[in-house]
Amino acid sequence: MKHFLFIIxxxxxxxxxxxxxxxxxxxxxxxxPLYGVSIVLKNTYDGATTDSLGKYSFTTxxxxxxxxxxxxxxxxxxxxxxxxxxxPLNQNLSLKEQITELRAVVxxxxxxxxxxxxxxxxxxxxxxxxxPSANGDLTSAFKTLPGxxxxxxxxxxxxxxxxxxxxxxxxxxxxxxxxxxxxxxGIATRGRFNPFxxxxxxxxxxxxxxxxxxxxxAALILESKDLPERTEADLSLSVVxxxxxxxxxxxxxxxxxxxxxxxxxxxLAFNVIKQKQDFFQLPLVNQGDFNFRFKTKNGGFxxxxxxxxxxxxxxxxxDIDSINLKDAFSIKNLNTxxxxxxxxxxxxxxxxxxxxxxxxxxxxxxNETQDAENKKFTSSDPIYAYKNFTLANRARYAxxxxxxxxxxIGLNAVRFGAEYFYSSEKSTYTLNDGTSITQKxxxxxxxxxxxxxxxxxxxxxxxxxxxxxxxAIINKFNIAPRVSLAYKVGQNAQASIAYGIFYQNPExxxxxxxxxxxxxxxSHYIAQYIKQTMGYTFRVEAFYKKYxxxxxxxxxxxxxxxxxxxxxxxxxxxxxxxxxxxxxxxxVDYWFSYSYLNTKRNxxxxxxAIQPSFAATHTASFVFKRFVLPLKIxxxxxYNFATGRPYYRIAKNAQGKYAxxxxxxxxxxxxxxxxxxxxxxxxxxxxxxxxxxxxxxTNVLGQNQVYTYNYNYNGTRKEAVTPPSxxxxxxxxxxxxxxxxxxDAINNNL
Amino acid sequence: MKKLFLTTIVLFITVALFAQSEKxxxxxxxxxxxxxxxxxxxxxxxxxANNFERIATVEKTLWLPYYYAALAQINYAFMQQDKDKMxxxxxxxxxxxxxxxxxxxxNSEISCLKSMVASCHLxxxxxxxxxxxxxxxxxxxxxxxxxxTSNPRPYFLTGQGLKYTPEQFxxxxxxxxxxxxxxxxxxxxxKPASDINPTWGKExxxxxxxxxx
Numbered sequence: 001m002k003h004f005l006f007i008i009x010x011x012x013x014x015x016x017x018x019x020x021x022x023x024x025x026x027x028x029x030x031x032x033p034l035y036g037v038s039i040v041l042k043n044t045y046d047g048a049t050t051d052s053l054g055k056y057s058f059t060t061x062x063x064x065x066x067x068x069x070x071x072x073x074x075x076x077x078x079x080x081x082x083x084x085x086x087x088p089l090n091q092n093l094s095l096k097e098q099i100t101e102l103r104a105v106v107x108x109x110x111x112x113x114x115x116x117x118x119x120x121x122x123x124x125x126x127x128x129x130x131x132p133s134a135n136g137d138l139t140s141a142f143k144t145l146p147g148x149x150x151x152x153x154x155x156x157x158x159x160x161x162x163x164x165x166x167x168x169x170x171x172x173x174x175x176x177x178x179x180x181x182x183x184x185x186g187i188a189t190r191g192r193f194n195p196f197x198x199x200x201x202x203x204x205x206x207x208x209x210x211x212x213x214x215x216x217x218a219a220l221i222l223e224s225k226d227l228p229e230r231t232e233a234d235l236s237l238s239v240v241x242x243x244x245x246x247x248x249x250x251x252x253x254x255x256x257x258x259x260x261x262x263x264x265x266x267x268l269a270f271n272v273i274k275q276k277q278d279f280f281q282l283p284l285v286n287q288g289d290f291n292f293r294f295k296t297k298n299g300g301f302x303x304x305x306x307x308x309x310x311x312x313x314x315x316x317x318x319d320i321d322s323i324n325l326k327d328a329f330s331i332k333n334l335n336t337x338x339x340x341x342x343x344x345x346x347x348x349x350x351x352x353x354x355x356x357x358x359x360x361x362x363x364x365x366x367n368e369t370q371d372a373e374n375k376k377f378t379s380s381d382p383i384y385a386y387k388n389f390t391l392a393n394r395a396r397y398a399x400x401x402x403x404x405x406x407x408x409i410g411l412n413a414v415r416f417g418a419e420y421f422y423s424s425e426k427s428t429y430t431l432n433d434g435t436s437i438t439q440k441x442x443x444x445x446x447x448x449x450x451x452x453x454x455x456x457x458x459x460x461x462x463x464x465x466x467x468x469x470x471x472a473i474i475n476k477f478n479i480a481p482r483v484s485l486a487y488k489v490g491q492n493a494q495a496s497i498a499y500g501i502f503y504q505n506p507e508x509x510x511x512x513x514x515x516x517x518x519x520x521x522x523s524h525y526i527a528q529y530i531k532q533t534m535g536y537t538f539r540v541e542a543f544y545k546k547y548x549x550x551x552x553x554x555x556x557x558x559x560x561x562x563x564x565x566x567x568x569x570x571x572x573x574x575x576x577x578x579x580x581x582x583x584x585x586x587x588v589d590y591w592f593s594y595s596y597l598n599t600k601r602n603x604x605x606x607x608x609a610i611q612p613s614f615a616a617t618h619t620a621s622f623v624f625k626r627f628v629l630p631l632k633i634x635x636x637x638x639y640n641f642a643t644g645r646p647y648y649r650i651a652k653n654a655q656g657k658y659a660x661x662x663x664x665x666x667x668x669x670x671x672x673x674x675x676x677x678x679x680x681x682x683x684x685x686x687x688x689x690x691x692x693x694x695x696x697x698t699n700v701l702g703q704n705q706v707y708t709y710n711y712n713y714n715g716t717r718k719e720a721v722t723p724p725s726x727x728x729x730x731x732x733x734x735x736x737x738x739x740x741x742x743x744d745a746i747n748n749n750l
Numbered sequence: 751m752k753k754l755f756l757t758t759i760v761l762f763i764t765v766a767l768f769a770q771s772e773k774x775x776x777x778x779x780x781x782x783x784x785x786x787x788x789x790x791x792x793x794x795x796x797x798x799a800n801n802f803e804r805i806a807t808v809e810k811t812l813w814l815p816y817y818y819a820a821l822a823q824i825n826y827a828f829m830q831q832d833k834d835k836m837x838x839x840x841x842x843x844x845x846x847x848x849x850x851x852x853x854x855x856x857n858s859e860i861s862c863l864k865s866m867v868a869s870c871h872l873x874x875x876x877x878x879x880x881x882x883x884x885x886x887x888x889x890x891x892x893x894x895x896x897x898x899t900s901n902p903r904p905y906f907l908t909g910q911g912l913k914y915t916p917e918q919f920x921x922x923x924x925x926x927x928x929x930x931x932x933x934x935x936x937x938x939x940x941k942p943a944s945d946i947n948p949t950w951g952k953e954x955x956x957x958x959x960x961x962x963x
Contacts, residue, residue, distance in 0.1 A: 038800040040807070045777050047804045049797040073838055229885055492834070534833045534875055629918045 020084050023057035024091040026050050026070055034072060034095060042067035042079070060084065074098055099410035099455045105486040105494045108530060123203075128195040131623055132673035132696055133638040135730060138195045139169075139179075142220070143640070144621040146541070146576035146593040147205035150642040150669050151614050153707035153721045155180040155188045158614045159205050160545055161572030161599030162217030162522075165507050169220045170212060172303065172341040174357035174399045175421065176222075181285075181311060182333045182363050186710075186721050187277075192287075192309065192335070194260075199225040205576075206524040206543055207498030210449045210465030210482045211403060211415065216504045216522040216547070224341075226301055227256050227293055234260070238694075238732025239269045241285070255294035262287045264311075275724045280374075281314030281330055300344025307337040319369055320712045320719055321383050326370045334362040353417075354402040363393040368432075378432055383713045386559070388432035395425040411461075416450035425508055437558055441511045444472040451482075459488040471505050471519070478503045478519050484526075493531040500524050506551050506563040510604075513551070513563030520566070521548045535583030537591075545572040550603035555652075561605070570601025570609060590624040605650050605658045613708055616642040616669070634677040642669040649711040649718070661715050666706045673698040675730075689737045696730040699723070777805055778814065778946045785822060785950070795826040803846065814946060816850035817859060821950075824866045833874050840870040858898030859948050862907060865890035869911070887911075902936030905929050906951045913958055923962035930959045 026037045033054025040047040041060055048056040060066075063084050068091055071077040075095040082091055123131075123141055134140035139157055142148060149158035156164025169179045171193075181189035200223040202208075208219040228247040236243045245260025264285035287309035294302050314330030341355035368388045369377045378388055403417035423443045430436040451465030467480040482500035489495050503519040528541040550568025553561045580591035597617055602609040611617075619642045627634045649662040675696035681689070699705065709718040781801045784794060799822035806815035820843045827839035847863050854860065868887035872879050894904035909929035915921020937952040 036796050038803065040800075040804050043808060045773070045801075045805050045808060047800065049800045051793070073842060229882065629916055632918055 019059040021088040025054045037072040040069045105461050105488045125195040132636045132675035137190045139191050146595040159218035166217035168215035171222045173355050177397045178361045198222045207500050207526045210451045210467040233737045235735045257292040259290045273725050277315035277317050279315045283313040285311040298345045302342045304340045310334045328370050329367045332364045336360045349407045351405040357399045359397045361395040365391040390430045392428045398422045411455045413453045418448045421445040446470050461486050496528045498526040510563040518566045537580045539578040541576045553604045568603035572599035588626045593621045595619045607658045616645045618643045632679050636675045639672045647709045649715045670703045671699045674700045692734045694732045698728045792829045795822045798822045813850040813854035816846050820846035827870045836874050858894045858901045861890045861894035862903045902933040905933035906955045
């Protein structure tokens with residue numbers, strides 16, 4: 001009996017050695033054969049990989065009931081029970097495609113993602129500093145993208161027929177007030193923040209997410225960096241000032257802190273490059289910032305950023321209302337900004353993204369008319385009287401915000417949250433005769449929002465959101481729905497459409513206004529086609545934007561222009577093209593943008609719907625960058641073009657109604673800028689320091705540029721508003737210690 | 751009789767175990783041969799990667815199958831013409847590397863793979879990824895060198911990287927040769943722990959060296 005068992009066992013063992021062929025075909029749910037699918041007979045070595053026809057075949061000595069598994073990334077794995085007998089087995093399987101970030105369409109209508117990581121990146125921080133026309137200014141670099149205007153007389157992004165105030169800037173979710181240095185007449189100021197603070201940017205020229213509000217036209221959404229790559233110290237020396245900073249990364253790479261200080265003084269630059277204005281106080285900026293960031297247990301981040309800066313400037317410019325008088329304008333500004341944010345996973349697929357920001361701004365502005373000897377000139381003539389004034393602005397802003405996100409199956413997600421925004425702005429306007437007007441405007445904006453990402457398939461996705469907002473000034477609720485759809489139309493190509501309603505409060509300077517004001521409203525309709533690979537991006541977008549309830553202004557009994565009613569309206573439509581190519585020419589990266597804009601609006605004191613003075617019909621930009629390896633030099637060139645913009649003199653006529661008394665069109669805007677970066681220590685891995693030399697020249701060709709025209713009090717004279725100097729030349733040297741910055745600085749070319 | 755029965759049982763278990771380990775070694779060797787000959791053929795790399803992964807999922811305690819599965823995936827990634835596909839394959843390799851790493855921590859050979867995966871991500875977009883992946887690749891090579899000073903592969907990888915880096919960036923044949931020479935010296939004396947442990951890279955080092963002459 002025992003011997004018998006022994007024999008049986010031996011037979012059983014030998015029997016398993018007979019081989020059976022298992023074969024079949026693997027397809028996707030559209031019956032297309034799948035290549036590279038891994039076929040596994042579970043718990044054995046046996047299996048195969050499908051060929052280009054989706055076919056597989058392997059032999060096995062296993063017997064009986066077995067599990068056959070088919071896996072390939074991007075598809076749901078399948079496990080099929082099979083019974084292996086004594087004859088060849090054929091088993092076909094069909095796999096269902098997963099919805100994954102890698103394959104799925106990206107909801108992108110209206111927006112440019114710019115990041116150092118994301119595939120859809122259009123502008124990285126390195127692109128910002130190497131775009132010559134931008135001079136290292138974050139928002140100026142965005143002026144080389146379609147949808148924006150080449151406005152040079154004032155700061156900000158003028159998007160698709162909207163004013164600069166219709167574009168809001170957000171840092172880690174919270175709105176940044178005073179993103180730019182306080183305006184000065186006729187000279188655009190720069191943004192306050194260093195482009196290298198941010199790891200990612202989404203520039204939405206329309207149809208942006210319900211998570212953001214109070215911007216009729218556009219949202220620039222900045223996300224600060226998580227942790228620096230390593231510890232380093234930086235020093236910069238240039239014709240405009242000096243600066244230095246330290247970024248310290250902890251040994252365990254879980255936390256970091258950084259501090260930097262900058263001193264800007266345009267003494268040297270303005271002595272060499274003659275400015276149109278006569279500066280009695282050279283622009284001077286003291287700026288410092290501090291940050292800390294740490295990684296939480298669950299891989300989230302807590303980030304703090306604090307900024308303080310003081311600056312002053314003062315200049316004289318010819319007074320337009322007289323032959324020999326000058327206007328002396330000066331400003332002293334103190335600005336602080338603090339933002340702390342916490343982003344984390346809180347279990348069960350839930351994520352929290354929350355932040356608090358606090359900022360203050362203090363402006364002391366003074367203006368006086370001066371005679372030929374630069375002595376104060378006073379007159380009771382109302383033409384001059386109102387030009388001798390001081391203006392003290394004091395503002396405080398605070399914001400708190402929380403967004404919860406729940407990831408559902410696939411890429412589907414729901415997001416909802418709320419925010420509270422507090423602003424308190426006080427201004428005291430004092431005329432030479434002692435008349436003083438103090439105004440205080442406080443606002444409390446409360447908003448709640450919800451949004452969902454729905455991925456029907458990898459090829460079709462939708463984002464549906466809505467925002468509910470209440471501002472104390474308006475004292476009404478508004479509901480703003482937003483919808484966008486994206487559909488994949490081929491490899492690397494997709495088409496998207498978006499629709500949304502956007503609300504905004506009146507601009508601070510027109511407040512307090514008359515009672516009964518409502519929100520201004522814009523409706524966006526956007527259609528986009530984009531084809532993008534690692535090497536190139538082609539994008540075309542068409543839009544229609546309808547404005548309702550725009551503010552009309554009137555003169556108050558105190559002589560101020562204030563928001564009077566919501567009878568304004570307007571629209572904007574256009575087509576935009578963008579092409580960027582990093583692959584066709586070796587070591588060359590270039591992009592081209594074109595925008596066509598057709599817009600009219602009736603707002604502020606416009607008597608009727610007209611093309612606004614900040615909107616050009618055709619705008620184009622070309623940026624070209626080439627690194628020449630043997631010379632260790634990168635050459636950058638940019639050319640910006642815009643057709644002439646209209647300008648108007650609007651004044652009250654005899655009937656007390658606003659009317660256009662004169663109008664015209666500026667010459668076309670042309671500007672070519674050039675910059676060279678020289679990296680002498682490039683590749684020297686042993687070098688203790690790294691140096692980048694920068695030479696930048698704006699408007700190399702010295703082309704005449706006229707932004708707009710100013711009129712004197714009775715419209716008998718007009719004067720072109722032009723840049724303060726024809727060209728600007730920047731020479732600087734950036735040193736960093738402790739790391740090799742080589743690759744970070746050039747490497748378009750590796 | 752009872753004794754015979756027990757002996758038989760013990761014999762069977764031993765045979766089974768021996769057979770299993772024989773089977774493992776044989777399967778590994780067969781696929782390693784394939785890896786030697788199929789290193790430049792994407793289709794065979796993918797097949798080999800899957801073969802090794804199947805072995806890995808059965809031999810749950812052994813790091814080598816995961817290691818080779820990852821190595822084949824990495825080489826498959828490097829052979830992609832379409833850069834958009836590289837990240838996904840590199841992520842797959844990373845998952846395999848993590849399994850190998852948990853079975854054999856601080857392994858010089860596995861650190862080499864980590865460095866290669868980082869280089870793979872880097873290649874997709876060198877301009878924007880240098881800071882992150884360049885540093886990651888370099889630090890893993892450093893680790894590999896320290897974890898096993900006799901391992902020639904970190905020097906081979908460093909040399910290979912330098913050879914394809916422009917001279918102006920501190921690359922080129924001159925610095926590459928120095929590293930490749932160290933690699934060759936180490937290949938000459940390198941003794942793998944078993945006949946299925948990693949030995950690859952010598953011929954390619956010689957080829958790179960010859961190219962630089």
